[in-house]
Amino acid sequence: MTEALDERTRQRLGGGPSVVSGRIxxxxxxxxxxxxxxxRTMTPDDVRDLVEAMxxxxxxxxxxxxxxxxxRIVTTGPARSWGxxxxxxxxxAREGYGRLLAKRVRAQRLAxxxxxxxxxxxxxxxxxxxxxxxxxxxxxxxxxSVSWSAAxxxxxxxxxxxxxxxxxxxxxxxxxxxxxxxxLLSIWxxxxxxxxxxxxxxxxxxAVERAWSKATGEEVTLETPTPTTWAALVLRARRAERxxxxxxxxxxxxxxxxxxxxxxxTGPVEAR
Ligand SMILES: [Zn+2]
Numbered sequence: 001m002t003e004a005l006d007e008r009t010r011q012r013l014g015g016g017p018s019v020v021s022g023r024i025x026x027x028x029x030x031x032x033x034x035x036x037x038x039x040r041t042m043t044p045d046d047v048r049d050l051v052e053a054m055x056x057x058x059x060x061x062x063x064x065x066x067x068x069x070x071x072r073i074v075t076t077g078p079a080r081s082w083g084x085x086x087x088x089x090x091x092x093a094r095e096g097y098g099r100l101l102a103k104r105v106r107a108q109r110l111a112x113x114x115x116x117x118x119x120x121x122x123x124x125x126x127x128x129x130x131x132x133x134x135x136x137x138x139x140x141x142x143x144x145s146v147s148w149s150a151a152x153x154x155x156x157x158x159x160x161x162x163x164x165x166x167x168x169x170x171x172x173x174x175x176x177x178x179x180x181x182x183x184l185l186s187i188w189x190x191x192x193x194x195x196x197x198x199x200x201x202x203x204x205x206x207a208v209e210r211a212w213s214k215a216t217g218e219e220v221t222l223e224t225p226t227p228t229t230w231a232a233l234v235l236r237a238r239r240a241e242r243x244x245x246x247x248x249x250x251x252x253x254x255x256x257x258x259x260x261x262x263x264x265x266t267g268p269v270e271a272r
Contacts, residue, residue: 009044013051023055030058030093033082039104053100057093061085113150120188121163131171132183134231137247139170139177139187140203140211142230142254144247146190168194176203179232187231192251215251227255 013020027050031038039046059065063084120135127133137144146166148156156162168189174181189197196211197203205226212227213220230247233254237244248254 006044009048012048023051023059026058026061027051027054028058029061030054030096033058033061033085033090034093034097036097036100049100049103053096053103054093057089057096060089061093107151110149110151110154115147115149116153116159116162117145118148118153118159118163118166119145120167121160123169123186127186130184131186132181133186134234135188137188137230138167138190138193138251139172139185139231140189140193140196140208140229141215141251142233142245142248143190143251144249166191170194170203172203174235177208177229177231177235179229179235181235185231185235190251212252212255218257225258227252227257230254 010017010020014023024047030036031050031054038050042050061082120137123133123135148162148166153159153162156165168191169186170189171184171186174183174185177185177187192215193207193211196214197207198210208226208229209220209224212218218224230245233245245254
């Protein structure tokens with residue numbers, strides 16, 4: 001085992017060291033009886049899975065478990081190791097081991113699966129006439145999808161709920177995304193841009209600058225113009241009745257910071 005069992009895992013395994021140790025021992029006994037094996041390295045989660053799958057059956061297996069409760073006088077032991085374990089207990093251990101293997105296979109499959117591209121979810125309801133919807137990508141950075149690992153998607157309860165967690169729906173004024181617009185806007189924000197709006201959740205030039213700076217690693221200075229949001233480009237296209245821009249494959253792909261204006265020197269010309 002490569003990692004020490006942390007406090008949380010020990011609590012989940014039943015608390016004190018002797019209880020945890022007893023449960024792990026019982027699980028290992030069940031593993032021996034069904035001829036199972038352990039992975040070469042085990043995380044605390046693997047230990048917990050092993051205990052959950054095998055301990056109940058394993059606790060009933062030691063020979064003393066037959067003797068102690070009834071205090072029967074047993075004169076001879078079984079002819080071979082673990083020969084006294086009845087079929088019902090063995091079957092319970094085999095079923096536990098089957099669950100354990102299935103879990104390992106699933107974990108392996110998830111580890112090998114590529115990342116999942118999560119696009120914004122379907123709108124929970126249609127917007128009212130006072131609000132205009134912008135769909136397809138993040139209203140700020142314009143990214144079309146957010147990448148999660150397959151394991152994260154499964155932990156979130158599947159792709160549908162992962163998409164709900166990865167995206168936030170916000171209703172904002174047009175001016176907050178850099179465009180004067182008579183209606184309120186309903187836009188999606190990717191998790192990175194939603195984080196950049198800070199604890200107030202307000203969207204405005206400083207949130208846009210924070211999101212851009214975090215995504216590109218470029219610093220915001222006094223001379224840095226506020227980046228153009230993707231939603232502003234969409235609105236510009238709508239106003240001009242042009243085709244709307246596609247969302248981006250990567251965040252802020254639609255925006256390049258303009259080169260700073262270099263002032264031409266007006267100092268004295270060097271005399272020859
Ligand atoms: Zn974004």
